[in-house]
Amino acid sequence: MRSLFHSLALLVALLARVASAVHTVEVQGQSFVDTVTKKRLMVIGVDYQPGGQAGYKPQEGRDPLSEVDICLRDAIMLQRLGVNTIRVYNVDPTLNHDECASIFNAAGIYMIIDVNGPFSGESINRAEPWTSYHEDYLKRIFGVVENFMGYPNTLGFFAANEVMNDMDTGKVNPQYIRAVQRDLKNYIKNHADRTIPVGYSAADVREILQDTWAYLQCAHDDDQSSSDFFGLNSYSWCGGDATFESAQYDVLVDMFKNSSIPVFFSEYGCNEVKPRVFDEVQALYGEQMTVLSGGLVYEYSQEESDYGLAIINDNGTVTLRVDYDNLQEQFNKLDMARIESLNPTATSIDAPECTSRLITNQAFDTNFTIPDVCPGCADLIENGIDNPTRGQLVEVTATEAPNAIYGSTGTEVEGLTLKLLPNDEANGPSGETTSPSGTGTGSAAEPSKTGAASKITGGWGLLVAVFFALLTAL
Ligand SMILES: *[C@@H]1O[C@H](CO)[C@@H](O)[C@H](O)[C@H]1NC(C)=O
Ligand SMILES: *[C@@H]1O[C@H](CO)[C@@H](O)[C@H](O)[C@H]1NC(C)=O
Ligand SMILES: *[C@@H]1O[C@H](CO)[C@@H](O)[C@H](O)[C@H]1NC(C)=O
Numbered sequence: 407m408r409s410l411f412h413s414l415a416l417l418v419a420l421l422a423r424v425a426s427a428v429h430t431v432e433v434q435g436q437s438f439v440d441t442v443t444k445k446r447l448m449v450i451g452v453d454y455q456p457g458g459q460a461g462y463k464p465q466e467g468r469d470p471l472s473e474v475d476i477c478l479r480d481a482i483m484l485q486r487l488g489v490n491t492i493r494v495y496n497v498d499p500t501l502n503h504d505e506c507a508s509i510f511n512a513a514g515i516y517m518i519i520d521v522n523g524p525f526s527g528e529s530i531n532r533a534e535p536w537t538s539y540h541e542d543y544l545k546r547i548f549g550v551v552e553n554f555m556g557y558p559n560t561l562g563f564f565a566a567n568e569v570m571n572d573m574d575t576g577k578v579n580p581q582y583i584r585a586v587q588r589d590l591k592n593y594i595k596n597h598a599d600r601t602i603p604v605g606y607s608a609a610d611v612r613e614i615l616q617d618t619w620a621y622l623q624c625a626h627d628d629d630q631s632s633s634d635f636f637g638l639n640s641y642s643w644c645g646g647d648a649t650f651e652s653a654q655y656d657v658l659v660d661m662f663k664n665s666s667i668p669v670f671f672s673e674y675g676c677n678e679v680k681p682r683v684f685d686e687v688q689a690l691y692g693e694q695m696t697v698l699s700g701g702l703v704y705e706y707s708q709e710e711s712d713y714g715l716a717i718i719n720d721n722g723t724v725t726l727r728v729d730y731d732n733l734q735e736q737f738n739k740l741d742m743a744r745i746e747s748l749n750p751t752a753t754s755i756d757a758p759e760c761t762s763r764l765i766t767n768q769a770f771d772t773n774f775t776i777p778d779v780c781p782g783c784a785d786l787i788e789n790g791i792d793n794p795t796r797g798q799l800v801e802v803t804a805t806e807a808p809n810a811i812y813g814s815t816g817t818e819v820e821g822l823t824l825k826l827l828p829n830d831e832a833n834g835p836s837g838e839t840t841s842p843s844g845t846g847t848g849s850a851a852e853p854s855k856t857g858a859a860s861k862i863t864g865g866w867g868l869l870v871a872v873f874f875a876l877l878t879a880l
Contacts, residue, residue, distance in 0.1 A: 671701025
């Protein structure tokens with residue numbers, strides 16, 4: 407009886423775990439590709455930093471992926487919105503992120519993690535990069551790698567964000583970004599059981615944009631220092647009157663058509679015209695722009711900078727903004743079959759060898775001698791950091807929204823639950839609306855339908871698992 411119980415419990419646990427894992431994703435040419443289905447993964451994403459920079463509180467043991475109820479609440483709303491990826495800017499490598507990472511994983515949502523932090527010593531100092539590239543800094547960023555490398559839904563790591571923001575900062579920082587990328591990639595190679603891409607997130611400063619991309623993607627003696635992907639924080643499409651040309655998307659397509667690595671918007675969503683209608687979504691995922699791999703809307707939560715899709719109230723409830731409804735409506739219009747089916751091998755271009763000829767403005771960095779590994783750092787890369795906090799998936803059991811969610815007109819949205827997606831599935835647009843009555847498409851939503859359906863599916867899964875466990879045991 408004991409062994410029956412044992413094998414039953416084991417099997418249920420096993421099925422629960424297996425059923426909740428998304429496929430890992432790798433870079434092939436200009437695309438992110440699902441390693442199993444070989445379909446292209448277009449990033450349909452949202453930047454996620456509830457509380458803004460203040461949401462990162464290592465002193466109090468908190469960061470955006472440390473509180474299970476908050477992650478569940480927000481994962482439900484992001485899943486429903488239709489996203490397959492979030493970007494998280496500031497994480498504490500000593501915290502346990504298992505529950506949050508597992509919730510997003512079960513929802514079919516990948517994570518791109520910034521390895522840096524907002525405090526001194528947690529990032530490269532653009533004024534004097536050589537002073538910030540040292541052993542303690544690498545311990546932090548390797549800690550982030552250790553923490554997140556065990557989750558299948560870790561899509562990639564940002565080695566740096568907007569370090570170069572003008573010609574002046576473009577003079578010497580690119581070398582240090584490449585040094586950090588090299589060290590991260592070698593660390594991953596030595597200590598992770600799969601390849602996880604590493605890249606850079608660039609400010610949209612047209613004076614240095616092309617040179618930044620050219621500098622970071624070129625091939626340099628196989629030293630691992632090149633970017634595996636390139637993120638662009640793009641705010642050039644403002645409001646319903648903007649066009650492909652007025653937003654200069656045509657310029658971007660021209661600039662990146664030769665890219666040897668995936669390029670995507672690591673932030674987008676100009677807020678000069680409010681509420682945002684997100685017409686750029688159709689352009690970004692349209693046939694004219696297949697060279698890009700999608701993007702992440704800035705940002706989930708309403709903060710001082712006024713880019714939120716949702717207001718997080720003090721009592722933990724969430725009130726959606728019209729921006730959420732508008733974005734959901736845009737995502738629902740996407741032709742996912744076309745988007746995923748693009749042949750990744752059709753856009754495979756070898757990176758050119760690094761040379762100053764790639765750089766259009768000689769005031770930008772043309773020195774391709776990458777700084778030596780910092781003192782004491784080679785040993786870290788070889789043998790790993792001491793006592794890392796390593797993450798791994800855990801079973802997701804709670805699926806009910808822990809807090810009330812109000813639509814953009816203030817009416818509560820009923821019956822919201824996390825849909826545990828079957829093995830291998832990335833999340834996608836749901837085809838549904840969320841805010842009850844008056845907004846979005848103008849028709850009232852029937853919000854409880856998916857919730858109910860998923861609960862039934864979950865119930866059947868368990869039943870089948872129990873049945874097979876009994877069968878095996880007898
Ligand atoms: C792209 O490649 C073509 C052909 O190799 C070349 O003529 C063109 O200058 C390249 N464009 C950029 C922006 O690098
Ligand atoms: C939570 O706060 C919001 C905003 O102040 C309010 O509208 C809502 O009624 C509150 N809900 C609960 C359950 O206290
Ligand atoms: C190029 O960069 C390396 C270190 O990355 C440095 O040692 C060297 O002095 C630089 N060369 C020039 C000409 O500035």
